[in-house]
Each structure stands twice: as structure tokens, then as C-alpha cells.
Amino acid sequence: MLTDAQFERFSTFIYEISGIRFQSNKNYFVASKLQNRCTALNLPNFDAYYDYLQKPSSKLEEYPKLMDEVTINETFFFRNQPQLDAFEQDILKPKLIDMKAKGQNRLRVWSCAASTGDEAYTTALQLISLPEAQGMAIEIVGTDICRKALETARNGVYKPYAVRNIPQDLMQKYFTHDEATNTYQLSDTIKKMVTFQECNLIDENRIKMLGHFDIAFCRNVLIYFDEPSKEKALWNMYHAIKDDGYLIVGHSENIYSQRHIFKQDKDHTAAIAYVKAPPGTPKL
Ligand SMILES: C[S@@+](CC[C@H](N)C(=O)[O-])C[C@H]1O[C@@H](n2cnc3c(N)ncnc32)[C@H](O)[C@@H]1O
Numbered sequence: 031m032l033t034d035a036q037f038e039r040f041s042t043f044i045y046e047i048s049g050i051r052f053q054s055n056k057n058y059f060v061a062s063k064l065q066n067r068c069t070a071l072n073l074p075n076f077d078a079y080y081d082y083l084q085k086p087s088s089k090l091e092e093y094p095k096l097m098d099e100v101t102i103n104e105t106f107f108f109r110n111q112p113q114l115d116a117f118e119q120d121i122l123k124p125k126l127i128d129m130k131a132k133g134q135n136r137l138r139v140w141s142c143a144a145s146t147g148d149e150a151y152t153t154a155l156q157l158i159s160l161p162e163a164q165g166m167a168i169e170i171v172g173t174d175i176c177r178k179a180l181e182t183a184r185n186g187v188y189k190p191y192a193v194r195n196i197p198q199d200l201m202q203k204y205f206t207h208d209e210a211t212n213t214y215q216l217s218d219t220i221k222k223m224v225t226f227q228e229c230n231l232i233d234e235n236r237i238k239m240l241g242h243f244d245i246a247f248c249r250n251v252l253i254y255f256d257e258p259s260k261e262k263a264l265w266n267m268y269h270a271i272k273d274d275g276y277l278i279v280g281h282s283e284n285i286y287s288q289r290h291i292f293k294q295d296k297d298h299t300a301a302i303a304y305v306k307a308p309p310g311t312p313k314l
Contacts, residue, residue, distance in 0.1 A: 032061045036076050040064060043083065044100055047093055048175055049232040049259030063099040098178040102254070105145040107152050108195035110281040116300035118156050121276055125244065126162040136167045140243040142231060142267065143251035144172030147183025147224065148192055151216060154223040155200050171240060173229035183226045186216035231263040242272050249280035257287060264291045268306060277304040290314065
């Protein structure tokens with residue numbers, strides 16, 4: 031356990047670098063994660079680790095390792111099928127048809143808390159099967175603050191739990207089962223559709239480097255933020271999403287409190303889709 035003062039110091043530190051807000055009931059969780067870092071660095075106690083984090087070199091080397099520890103990377107392919115079906119029918123297909131009609135042939139999709147890649151690859155699997163996507167240049171970018179998760183994403187090897195919801199035909203076509211390890215290797219055809227990069231959602235300058243997207247997924251990450259860090263992340267996403275683009279949030283989430291930034295797309299409620307609020311919308 032951390033003392034109250036230690037918890038306050040570490041949780042504030044984590045919040046400032048990531049936007050993730052730990053409440054005091056997470057003391058045991060945070061302590062066990064910090065203990066892993068103390069052990070790895072051979073440091074005698076939490077205070078020594080806090081001092082270590084203040085070293086200038088820690089920003090590049092230790093912050094990412096701390097993030098690897100404290101982030102929750104739970105994800106799986108085709109997470110919430112009804113939402114994804116609605117996304118495909120109501121957003122993706124009409125968007126592709128509209129883009130083609132306008133002579134635009136490049137679709138950019140962002141999975142902004144991609145974890146081990148399951149969400150970004152799910153979009154790739156949806157797109158590769160769509161006749162409307164034929165002839166389009168598809169670019170899917172998966173980003174996350176957790177380096178470890180991104181490494182798994184790039185490898186594209188998954189345990190049965192992660193792939194359990196994938197339709198059989200897609201499974202057969204795009205995965206190879208390895209009997210020895212009981213894992214599933216994703217084919218290069220799908221892997222090539224997605225690139226992964228480290229990116230912190232509250233880092234405005236880093237996000238600017240990603241360019242602009244037609245569709246952004248931001249599912250199951252803002253639940254770890256408080257209102258100010260949620261607002262910061264959403265403004266960053268606002269600038270990264272094209273004016274006629276969409277933001278898709280998790281099926282049990284809503285960002286109503288930030289409706290001056292994104293407003294729910296009333297025509298596409300099943301997809302849990304949001305569009306940009308008109309510029310100058312007052313904060314209520
Ligand atoms: C629970 S996973 C969600 C994965 C996927 N979007 C899904 O819904 O299945 C949350 C992810 O958010 C990432 N994350 C947390 N804070 C972040 C931040 N400030 N910037 C970028 N990613 C962050 C974590 O590393 C983790 O991989």
C-alpha cells in the first residue's frame with residue numbers, strides 16, 4: 031500500500047502525464063504496479079522511485095514503462111457486434127459511397143486507444159469485406175500510450191479469447207492457428223492495412239503529427255479520465271478529425287458533458303457516433 035501522501039503524489043504524476051485519474055480506492059492496484067518498477071530498477075522503495083521519475087532522462091525511458099504498467103489494455107476483436115454492425119451499415123458504407131461520388135479515394139481511420147490492435151484490425155476486417163471499399167486507398171492508424179500493447183499489435187498474434195467473436199469465414203481467411211502455442215496469427219494482408227504509433231491523447235503536438243481522419247474510434251479509454259483530461263483529449267481529437275468526419279465512442283459511454291466539442295449524431299445512435307459541434311458552441 032502507498033501512504034495517502036504517496037498515493038496523492040503518484041496519482042497526480044500519472045494524471046499529469048497521461049490524463050488517467052486514479053481514485054484512492056485504486057491504491058492497491060497502483061502500489062502493485064509501482065512495486066514492479068521498483069523491483070525492475072532495483073530501487074528500495076516508492077519514494078526512491080518517485081525521485082527516479084524526476085530525472086530528465088526518465089521522460090523518454092521510464093515514463094513509457096510506467097504507462098505500460100498502469101494502463102488497462104483489455105480489448106478484443108469485434109467488441110460489441112451490434113455497435114459495429116450499425117457502424118458498418120450506417121456510417122462506413124454511406125461514407126464510402128459519398129466519398130467515391132465526390133472523387134475522393136482515400137479513407138483514413140484512427141483507433142486512438144488501440145491497445146493490442148484488436149479494434150484497428152477489426153476495422154480492417156470490416157473494410158476488406160466491403161464492396162463499397164474496393165478501389166479505395168485505406169489507411170488505418172492505431173495509436174496508444176502503451177508501448178507493450180503496440181508491440182503485440184504489430185506482431186498480430188492473438189490468444190483464443192481475443193478472437194472469439196470473429197466471424198468464422200474471416201477467421202479462416204485471415205488467421206493461421208498455431209497448435210503448439212494455441213495462438214492465432216493474423217495474415218499480412220490485414221496487417222499491412224494498419225500502422226501503429228505511440229501517441230498520448232493529451233499530447234496536442236504529437237496528435238497534430240498524425241494528420242486528419244475521416245473516422246476516429248475512441249472506445250473505452252475516456253472512462254479512465256476525469257472531465258478536464260477528457261476535454262483536453264476531445265479537443266485534440268476534434269482537430270484531428272475532418273469536418274465531415276465521425277467519432278465513435280464505446281457502446282456504454284457517452285460524452286454528453288463535452289457536447290460543446292462533439293454532439294451525438296442523432297441519425298446514428300446505434301453506432302454511438304458523434305460529429306463535431308459547430309465552431310463556437312458554448313460550453314454548458
Ligand atoms: C481498455 S483499452 C481500450 C482498447 C480498445 N479501444 C477497445 O475499446 O477495445 C484502453 C487503452 O487506452 C490506452 N490509453 C490510456 N491512456 C491513454 C492516453 N493518454 N493516450 C493514449 N492511450 C491511452 C491504454 O494504454 C489502453 O490500451
